[in-house]
Amino acid sequence: MPKASAPSKTPSVPAPAQDSAALPASYEDAMRELDALVRRLESGEMPLDQLLSGYQRGASLLQYCRERLQAVEDQIKVLDEGTQKVWKAQ
Numbered sequence: 001m002p003k004a005s006a007p008s009k010t011p012s013v014p015a016p017a018q019d020s021a022a023l024p025a026s027y028e029d030a031m032r033e034l035d036a037l038v039r040r041l042e043s044g045e046m047p048l049d050q051l052l053s054g055y056q057r058g059a060s061l062l063q064y065c066r067e068r069l070q071a072v073e074d075q076i077k078v079l080d081e082g083t084q085k086v087w088k089a090q
Contacts (some may be wrong), residue, residue, distance in 0.1 A: 023060065027068040035080040 024030040037058050040046055046054060 012065070021057070023064045025066060030061050030065050034058060
């Protein structure tokens with residue numbers, strides 16, 4: 001009689017196809033993709049497995065956008081040499 005194989009230690013949830021997708025080339029591209037993704041998620045018409053992968057992709061895009069914003073803020077601080085400058089409208 002054949003032995004039963006040991007249970008697999010890999011998760012039963014399939015890996016999302018977009019999880020390994022490259023991040024967008026720019027902040028603006030990431031925001032457009034994130035906006036479209038949020039609209040699809042909120043529509044209520046995505047299958048459950050797509051909801052999970054969509055949520056994961058959205059989290060990756062959100063992290064990318066936060067990092068880009070932080071990088072720009074850091075660059076501005078360096079350019080201003082750590083001083084706050086009052087902006088004057090012309």
